[in-house]
Amino acid sequence: MKKFRLALVRQKYRPDGGAERFVSRALEALDDQDIDLNVITREWQGPVNPGWHIHICNPRKWGRISRERGFANAARALWETKQFDIVQSHERIPGCDLYRAGDGVHRRWLEQRARILPGWKSRLMFSDRYHRYVMNAEREMYTDSALRGVICNAEMIKREIIEDFGVPESKIRVIYNAIDNTLFTPPDAATFIALREQWQLPVQATCLIYVGSGFERKGLDAAIRAIAPTDRHLLVVGKDKDQQRYQSLAKTLRCDNRVHFFGVQQETLPFYQMADGLLLPTLYDPFPNVILEAMACGLPVITSTGCGGAEFIENGRNGYVCDALDIDALQQAVMALPARALDSQQGASARARIMGCTAQHLSAQLIGFYQELLK
Template identity: 70%
Template structure:
């Protein structure tokens, strides 16, 4: 095996982001391979591991379009100058060898988002210059002759890319995200009890957890409405500038005492371990890591058909799949989950389903893809 140089492109590297966790799990798993790892980014947060090369690429910007276009041009110049063996971009930049479609297809997201907007606003969405720029960049990237492979984290996204851009099926690889199932574990009875006491959650309540920043897209509105007339609690982990609006919604529906806002958390295990199920009525999500994390902690999951994570859910076995706007359906699913996840057959089946998604499997899939492309 010859030594080869791989470049990963991610504009803003945030340790808690889904794409970043994919990159860092991949990088850790790839460390023992004979390759040099390069990251091209505008800003890097967190430590730089030995052997990684970080290239800061931070051109001047004013506004969203100039931010995207400026980074795309500067990153492309840098990788052409460095002449890496493979360039894997997590941003829509024409000219990369591999694109990881972690955000799915932009038009599909806009279509789902417009379902919750008044008509005039949804027209505005598709006319918006920034969204038009993103869709155009995506189109150009999929059409670029340099593109050798696309990595998706769900079959749902693979189908969308084929339909929307006509990319040949044999260029698209579905590689599910990895989860460290020895770190994310179901709690013991005592641990669960202690966590509830610590966070002031009634020890005998049935609690659903919602995890994610960007409350509109991930469906917090629907989650609150679904639990409002029940006796279930909702643990909200994540941040959003509109948090006040969701607090007001809980108060107006009379469930403010059962909706607990915990803000952004650097470590989420504790919160999964005191919950009884994940409720994620997301409008559009290729495959959020939180689904794997929750299932690893033995939680059944309620999500939507426009979430790639639905591919892991069998109704009544380890969770339920309902439309993001079907409040009645979501509520029925909430009530159908076991009152306590710990010790339930649904919780055990949830964990069994993700055991295969190991970092080792992810890295072997990536390595074989990289070598096949280099050859």
């Protein structure tokens, strides 16, 4: 394959963000290919390789719309000047060659969020200037003649894009995220016990882990309500400015002694390794990396119908899929999981399901798609 110039566009690189991890994994996976790698961003806090070219693009901003519009205009001006062969945007910017729909479809997220808001609040949300700006930018991008391809990380998102924007199926590729299954592994029995003791969790208890910041979207309310009437513990890894509200909910439901808030953790592996399952009743999520990480660690997963990761779950085999707001179904799923993931059939099935999601496979799929677009 002859050397070509690829530009990846992401407004802000945060090391803990799913889209950012896709970008850095893709860069690493593509690093041994003969590709001139460029990143257009406001701010890059990620790993830097001498062969990558980071283009800082940081216009002034006064609010959310100004931030989005300013970056979009500046990024587009930069890529038009540089004349890259392929511009792969991870932001909704009309004029890109290739878009990765890592955030899903904005209107679909608002529809799911409206389910938990009072009627007047959801009406306000849909008429909000920022949300209207994002939906318009998204529509403009999908209908722009420059768009040659779309990468989705779930079949669910592919369906939504076809239904909402009429993008031909031939333009869309579903490419699942990669997971390092040599780093994320089930613990041995001694490690499991040591971790439980280190974090002062009862060794005999069944503990479900919840990983994610932005508790409303990721369904922490439903997760707490699902474990409340059971004897299960919930390990909450992540942050939210409204954390106090969720702590109060656990107290009201008299399960605060079983809901443990650990905040954001630089290293999540030990938390997966001392858990017995992942509980993520997210309202809307294209395909969170935490599902792959948990499954690689041998954890069965309970997630929602609004999560693209549900495509990897077979009810009763490696977890359960429920509506995000169906507390009864979530409760039943919580009790149906094996009390101990370690050495369980469901845990083994969960890990087996993700073994094909390697960096090499991701790289091969991306390279194949790029070659098609370059033709």
